[in-house]
Amino acid sequence: MYAQRVFYAKCLIWVFAFIPILRLVWLGVNDDLTANPVEFVERSTGTWALVFLLLSLSMTPIRLLTKQVWQIQLRRLLGLWMFAYACLHITTYVWLDYGFVWADIAKDIIKHPYVIVGFTAYLLTIPLALTSNSAMIKRLKSKWKTLHQAVYLISILVILHFWWLVKKDVTEPFYYAAVLCILLGIRAYYKAIASKNKL
Amino acid sequence: MILDNNKRNPSQIQPSEITPREVFEDRRHFIKAAGAGLIAGAIASTQATKVIAGEIKTDANAKKPAAKTGATQKTLTFKKTAYGEGEKLTKFEDVTTYNNYYEFGTDKSDPATHSTLFKPRPWSISIEGAVKKAKTISIEDLLKLAPLEERIYRMRCVEGWSMVIPWVGLPLASLIKWAEPTGNAKYIEFISANDALTMPGVRVPVLDWPYVEGLRMDEANHPLTLLAVGLYGEVLPNQNGAPVRLVTPWKYGFKGAKAIVKIRFVEKMPVTTWVKTGPSEYGFYANVNPFVDHPRWTQSSEKRIGAGLFAGRIKTEMFNGYPEVGQMYAGMDLRKYF
Numbered sequence: 001m002y003a004q005r006v007f008y009a010k011c012l013i014w015v016f017a018f019i020p021i022l023r024l025v026w027l028g029v030n031d032d033l034t035a036n037p038v039e040f041v042e043r044s045t046g047t048w049a050l051v052f053l054l055l056s057l058s059m060t061p062i063r064l065l066t067k068q069v070w071q072i073q074l075r076r077l078l079g080l081w082m083f084a085y086a087c088l089h090i091t092t093y094v095w096l097d098y099g100f101v102w103a104d105i106a107k108d109i110i111k112h113p114y115v116i117v118g119f120t121a122y123l124l125t126i127p128l129a130l131t132s133n134s135a136m137i138k139r140l141k142s143k144w145k146t147l148h149q150a151v152y153l154i155s156i157l158v159i160l161h162f163w164w165l166v167k168k169d170v171t172e173p174f175y176y177a178a179v180l181c182i183l184l185g186i187r188a189y190y191k192a193i194a195s196k197n198k199l
Numbered sequence: 200m201i202l203d204n205n206k207r208n209p210s211q212i213q214p215s216e217i218t219p220r221e222v223f224e225d226r227r228h229f230i231k232a233a234g235a236g237l238i239a240g241a242i243a244s245t246q247a248t249k250v251i252a253g254e255i256k257t258d259a260n261a262k263k264p265a266a267k268t269g270a271t272q273k274t275l276t277f278k279k280t281a282y283g284e285g286e287k288l289t290k291f292e293d294v295t296t297y298n299n300y301y302e303f304g305t306d307k308s309d310p311a312t313h314s315t316l317f318k319p320r321p322w323s324i325s326i327e328g329a330v331k332k333a334k335t336i337s338i339e340d341l342l343k344l345a346p347l348e349e350r351i352y353r354m355r356c357v358e359g360w361s362m363v364i365p366w367v368g369l370p371l372a373s374l375i376k377w378a379e380p381t382g383n384a385k386y387i388e389f390i391s392a393n394d395a396l397t398m399p400g401v402r403v404p405v406l407d408w409p410y411v412e413g414l415r416m417d418e419a420n421h422p423l424t425l426l427a428v429g430l431y432g433e434v435l436p437n438q439n440g441a442p443v444r445l446v447t448p449w450k451y452g453f454k455g456a457k458a459i460v461k462i463r464f465v466e467k468m469p470v471t472t473w474v475k476t477g478p479s480e481y482g483f484y485a486n487v488n489p490f491v492d493h494p495r496w497t498q499s500s501e502k503r504i505g506a507g508l509f510a511g512r513i514k515t516e517m518f519n520g521y522p523e524v525g526q527m528y529a530g531m532d533l534r535k536y537f
Contacts (some may be wrong), residue, residue: 111494169305
């Protein structure tokens, strides 16, 4: 019964996940990526990576709130789409923004706090993506869970990345930070209840 | 000041301030022209813009004013100069849709979409402080102080992008001469319009309104320093700082105060808006300097707007490639006075 539901939900995620990419391609072909196309693509891919990160982080709170478990099977796909958009984001940065001039890229990463945290977050997603397949889950056993808890650190670094990048008006990163706080808050609340029950 | 401009008793409005009939009627002409463009657009969308632009150009040549979205859009009479010869101009569309002008919103596209209620005429600038006699100058009288000239300047934003813009304006020095500053005038402070009714961005306290900028007296009198009243041969669009803005091409773009309502001659260095906002990030001088990095943005290179997705970056030049200003800073530690 749940298998079908999971299948349809996964199809929906695939369709949804391709829309931002197709939109960029469409705008690019029509020369409509604003006056600063590189920044636009950087912003767009970065934003969608963050959206998929928050979506993957919302599967556990949904389980806790609804007492349903089926949607937890969507978490890996959402996480991998986050990684895909993060890869597009970093490719845009390294290629379209800095034209593979590694010396300038190194300088930019070292000198600017928002780039350091963003780059660190990206590096941390790589082992998570590589160990996301079922074989690795079996092989790593309990270590897998510990490793994948790095997603909490990644989410905080990504919010900082966004917050520090903004010149003055932090409205947009604030909304994303608020969503993250709610998602982590629900986890913390249920964890507190669980430990109280144990006592 | 801006309230004075916009909330006057109708009996106080001079007949000369009312939109002239030919300008008003020409709006219809423009609408027709735009309509023709739309039809062409049905055939080929990329050519539609060219058709519309072409129509405006034709109007300009015929010395007829063209009108756009409610604001009186007029062609200016000016002389060409050698400034920026051979530079590839940034498209009019990019210059007028990608703007940092927080009085109309913090998004780059906000100024173009949220500035339609702003009224750049009638306008006057109040001249105050260390001058022989405090006075007010109307925009019409300002335009008579010196012949208008077109100057093609590079504009480097602190955020790491740049444009090449054909400004029309007059040297700030001509206004300073008219203002007759006293010996106590060491700096000039520019105060921008701050009208919550027509500038939706000022209802949000992102910055400490009104926007304040400033120059040292020698910088203000430098021949490169321009009071711009137009671009691309037309009256300045609202989103670019209409009716009058400051342009100092060797400094980061934020130095260019827009919609100036007040100019004060002062003895002490003015505390400018961005210095107040982030003293570690923005300096009073704000000279373009590839050797002084910003905590957020690389300053040694820049992206040229309009160059396309695959153009990469270009090297940023000291003083944005205007070395003639260098002597004003001789002996100053530009790392300290950034």
